[in-house]
Each structure stands twice: as structure tokens, then as C-alpha cells.
Amino acid sequence: MFTAEVVVTLRPVINDPQGLSVRAGLRLLGFDGVVSARVGKFVELVVEAEDEGAARAMVTRMCERLLCNPVIEDWRIDSLRALEAAT
Numbered sequence: 001m002f003t004a005e006v007v008v009t010l011r012p013v014i015n016d017p018q019g020l021s022v023r024a025g026l027r028l029l030g031f032d033g034v035v036s037a038r039v040g041k042f043v044e045l046v047v048e049a050e051d052e053g054a055a056r057a058m059v060t061r062m063c064e065r066l067l068c069n070p071v072i073e074d075w076r077i078d079s080l081r082a083l084e085a086a087t
Contacts, residue, residue: 001049002047002048002049002080002081003047005078006042006063006075006077006078007042007078008040008074009074010039014073016038019037019039022037047059
């Protein structure tokens, strides 16, 4: 089994109203150095696969078919690691 951490974000050219709200809120709290904020999604998956390549291919298909809207979002696999078998 493998655990994958996937990050989905709006494409840079897409307006991010949540990010604008976060930036405004942080500035109200005194964090004047915040120039920009973008909000995205974090998805942690545990998948059964024969090897890391098969796990990566499976997670890639999941991102392409469901987890990401390719018109407005980008995605990346931040981490993919094998889970140790229980003894």
C-alpha cells in the first residue's frame, strides 16, 4: 500500500476570491507583509498497488478524472510513499 498527498490549486490566471479574502483577513490582523494568498485543496489517498510506479499512475488517473478540473486547476503529487506492512 502507498499513501499519496495531492495538492490541487487554481491556475495562476484564475481569480481566487478565497485567496483574496485570506489576504485581506491577514492584513486586518496586522500581517501587512502578505502580498498574495492562494487557496487550494489537499487530498491524502491510501492506495493498493504493486509498486510505486503503479501507485503513481493510479493517483494520476484519479487526479485527471475526478480530483482536478483541468480547465481551472493544476495538481501535483507532493508525496508518494510506501506504507510499512503491519506485523
